[in-house]
Amino acid sequence: MTTTAGEIDLRGDEPxxxxxxERIPFRSVxxxxxxxxxxxxxxxxxxxxxxxxxxxxxxxxxxxxxAWYATFLLIAWFVARANxxxxxARDQVVRIVMWSGGLALIVPLVAILGYIxxxxxxxxxxxxxxxxxxxxxxxxxxxxxxxRHAIIGTLEQVGIAMxxxxxxxxxxxxxxxxxxxxxxxxxxxxxxxxxxxPSIVAGLFIYTSFVVVINHGQQNGLAGGLALAVMMLPxxxxxxxxxxxxxxxxxxxxxxxxxATDWRTTRNVVLPTARTxxxxxxxxxxxxxxxxxxxxxxxxxxxxxxxxxxxKGQQSSLVLFVYNIFHTQTTAEQWKRGWxxxxxxxxxxxxxxxxxxxxxxxxxxxxxRIKRWRLxxxxxx
Amino acid sequence: xxxxxxxxxxxxxxGRPRSMPAPPPPSPPPAFDNTEAAPVYARFTDTDTMTLPPxxxxxxxxxxxxxxxxxxxSAWFGDHKVLERVSLDMAPNRVTALIGPSGCGKSTFLRILxxxxxxxxxxxxxxVVELGGTDIYRGNLPVxxxxxxxxxxxxxxxxxxxxxxxxxxxxxxxxSGMKSTRSYAEIVEDCLVQAGLWNxxxxxxxxxxxxxxxxxxxxxCIARALAVEPHVLLMDEPCSALDPTSTxxxxxxxxxxxxRITVVIVTHNMQQxxxxxxxxxxxxxxxxxxxxxxxxxxTERLFSEPEDTRTLDYVRGRFx
Numbered sequence: 001m002t003t004t005a006g007e008i009d010l011r012g013d014e015p016x017x018x019x020x021x022e023r024i025p026f027r028s029v030x031x032x033x034x035x036x037x038x039x040x041x042x043x044x045x046x047x048x049x050x051x052x053x054x055x056x057x058x059x060x061x062x063x064x065x066x067a068w069y070a071t072f073l074l075i076a077w078f079v080a081r082a083n084x085x086x087x088x089a090r091d092q093v094v095r096i097v098m099w100s101g102g103l104a105l106i107v108p109l110v111a112i113l114g115y116i117x118x119x120x121x122x123x124x125x126x127x128x129x130x131x132x133x134x135x136x137x138x139x140x141x142x143x144x145x146x147x148r149h150a151i152i153g154t155l156e157q158v159g160i161a162m163x164x165x166x167x168x169x170x171x172x173x174x175x176x177x178x179x180x181x182x183x184x185x186x187x188x189x190x191x192x193x194x195x196x197x198p199s200i201v202a203g204l205f206i207y208t209s210f211v212v213v214i215n216h217g218q219q220n221g222l223a224g225g226l227a228l229a230v231m232m233l234p235x236x237x238x239x240x241x242x243x244x245x246x247x248x249x250x251x252x253x254x255x256x257x258x259x260a261t262d263w264r265t266t267r268n269v270v271l272p273t274a275r276t277x278x279x280x281x282x283x284x285x286x287x288x289x290x291x292x293x294x295x296x297x298x299x300x301x302x303x304x305x306x307x308x309x310x311x312k313g314q315q316s317s318l319v320l321f322v323y324n325i326f327h328t329q330t331t332a333e334q335w336k337r338g339w340x341x342x343x344x345x346x347x348x349x350x351x352x353x354x355x356x357x358x359x360x361x362x363x364x365x366x367x368x369r370i371k372r373w374r375l376x377x378x379x380x381x
Numbered sequence: 382x383x384x385x386x387x388x389x390x391x392x393x394x395x396g397r398p399r400s401m402p403a404p405p406p407p408s409p410p411p412a413f414d415n416t417e418a419a420p421v422y423a424r425f426t427d428t429d430t431m432t433l434p435p436x437x438x439x440x441x442x443x444x445x446x447x448x449x450x451x452x453x454x455s456a457w458f459g460d461h462k463v464l465e466r467v468s469l470d471m472a473p474n475r476v477t478a479l480i481g482p483s484g485c486g487k488s489t490f491l492r493i494l495x496x497x498x499x500x501x502x503x504x505x506x507x508x509v510v511e512l513g514g515t516d517i518y519r520g521n522l523p524v525x526x527x528x529x530x531x532x533x534x535x536x537x538x539x540x541x542x543x544x545x546x547x548x549x550x551x552x553x554x555x556x557s558g559m560k561s562t563r564s565y566a567e568i569v570e571d572c573l574v575q576a577g578l579w580n581x582x583x584x585x586x587x588x589x590x591x592x593x594x595x596x597x598x599x600x601x602c603i604a605r606a607l608a609v610e611p612h613v614l615l616m617d618e619p620c621s622a623l624d625p626t627s628t629x630x631x632x633x634x635x636x637x638x639x640x641r642i643t644v645v646i647v648t649h650n651m652q653q654x655x656x657x658x659x660x661x662x663x664x665x666x667x668x669x670x671x672x673x674x675x676x677x678x679x680t681e682r683l684f685s686e687p688e689d690t691r692t693l694d695y696v697r698g699r700f701x
Binding site: 248250251253254255256257258259260261264265268269272273275366367372375376378379380 | 526537541555556559564565606
């Protein structure tokens with residue numbers, strides 16, 4: 001006789017109640033190990049204090065922290081060793097090290113972000129996006145003027161860089177991975193070398209080859225975009241190549257076995273399968289260049305008012321805006337705008353990342369509304 | 382100056398030699414309204430082994446089967462010789478099974494038959510492979526057209542993960558640039574019915590191809606291979622990763638399609654070779670030696686009274 005959970009069995013002589021099943025919580029860490037850990041933390045703090053304040057003439061906060069961490073690991077090891085065998089004790093200590101590694105990464109990140117938000121939100125008004133620095137002087141308030149010219153400049157320059165390096169990078173990655181001719185090895189080496197190129201050299205290269213030779217010394221947004229493209233290209237290429245390599249060879253063979261040409265297989269099978277990864281490649285390339293100041297210093301010239309034209313006249317950019325404010329201004333009131341510029345730059349990166357994820361970041365098996373409609377029109381859904 | 386179509390011994394997509402007269406037109410459709418002809422595909426719905434007699438009202442496409450012949454085929458990977466002077470005749474409208482222990486070159490031989498071998502870096506080949514009398518390596522048939530006519534089903538099911546079930550079926554048409562007079566919906570239904578998958582997926586044709594179970598994925602791959610109307614279908618251990626029910630389904634499918642298509646199947650399963658094939662070839666590679674065909678012939682003879690003792694030992698399961 002079977003009874004489902006929570007159901008009263010009326011067929012028996014007396015009603016039986018089967019309670020719902022109790023789920024077992026999976027634990028990888030024994031809670032009994034937590035208390036010794038807290039104890040180890042406290043005792044190591046006391047020991048370090050003793051060493052620093054009473055026994056030795058050592059001073060300094062950073063040294064204290066490091067000494068505390070080292071003693072903590074040592075005491076944690078001894079406590080674990082007292083309770084468990086060697087293997088398990090080692091496992092516990094390594095687990096602590098891993099956890100602290102994760103924390104050590106998160107803490108500064110959150111601190112930087114929080115600091116910029118705290119500093120930057122004072123001057124964050126609508127006018128920051130609608131005005132430029134045309135009428136702003138050193139004695140004006142920090143909230144006066146805005147960074148419209150810099151935001152436009154950043155978007156245009158990064159847009160140019162993307163338009164150049166994304167097609168070029170993905171094509172190169174396809175060459176390296178799908179064709180892999182005799183030149184594949186030297187190309188890969190050059191791309192690797194390019195990714196280690198100092199950003200000021202990229203700026204210098206565009207300055208000497210494009211600005212001086214072709215543009216007759218005129219700095220403009222296009223030159224900035226080109227310099228950023230030089231920085232972005234290796235990142236996009238290498239990441240795309242890795243992503244394309246992850247596409248199972250069986251899918252390529254399936255395409256070819258159906259009588260497809262190499263290009264059709266690449267376009268209809270390989271690229272769609274790798275789409276999510278390729279979006280990641282573009283995002284990584286974007287992240288690489290959006291905060292670059294050095295290539296822009298020599299190429300865009302800087303400007304205090306809006307210039308939409310990337311082919312003529314100097315432009316500004318958010319990073320250059322921030323750099324110039326801290327470089328030339330001397331008062332905290334003026335620095336406020338710089339902090340806001342940094343905050344807007346971070347927000348811009350966030351918006352671009354989210355947009356890229358929404359456009360192309362779904363899993364390969366995801367079938368969107370547009371695709372469903374197209375299929376229905378063909379009678380395939 | 383000869384036009385490419387004159388060099389082509391087949392009329393594309395019909396598989397009928399040009400010299401042969403056209404088959405008589407199909408009998409006119411029955412006069413009654415058969416919109417409610419649900420029982421037509423009844424044999425694919427049930428999981429029991431009952432097989433209904435063939436329904437005279439189902440219009441089956443004409444046979445486009447073509448024989449495939451290998452003469453003195455040798456193959457290398459770099460300096461390593463994996464096949465030596467293999468000759469085999471795979472007759473049209475029949476199922477030929479390739480058996481033998483692992484590493485004896487069966488799969489390599491199969492991949493040579495539709496020019497997939499040359500995709501491997503460092504691969505080399507000697508000998509002649511003919512499809513219906515045309516040399517596929519030296520003739521004028523483009524490699525893409527060769528592969529379209531000689532379809533392949535792989536060991537591991539590999540539906541395209543970015544496409545829906547329906548798209549997977551018709552993907553070959555798009556990939557090979559093939560034009561068809563029938564609508565996509567018709568092709569999808571027809572091929573899925575042939576592969577014995579229609580009733581399981583008819584209500585979720587817009588689901589991703591990867592959402593199916595392993596056996597269903599493999600049948601989807603068969604449907605995909607059938608959609609481009611191949612003359613020959615090569616199957617490389619198509620059931621090695623599948624459960625018995627899916628295996629039986631695929632064997633039924635093979636029996637069904639071999640009326641129209643030449644089938645060559647690599648299998649490790651002796652019973653399967655006996656069940657599905659009419660001809661059989663036994664491959665064997667000695668230690669540090671390339672693979673050779675020890676014996677080939679009708680399946681019954683190979684399994685009951687083989688000429689070579691090694692074949693007898695293998696089919697009885699004494700080695701391999």
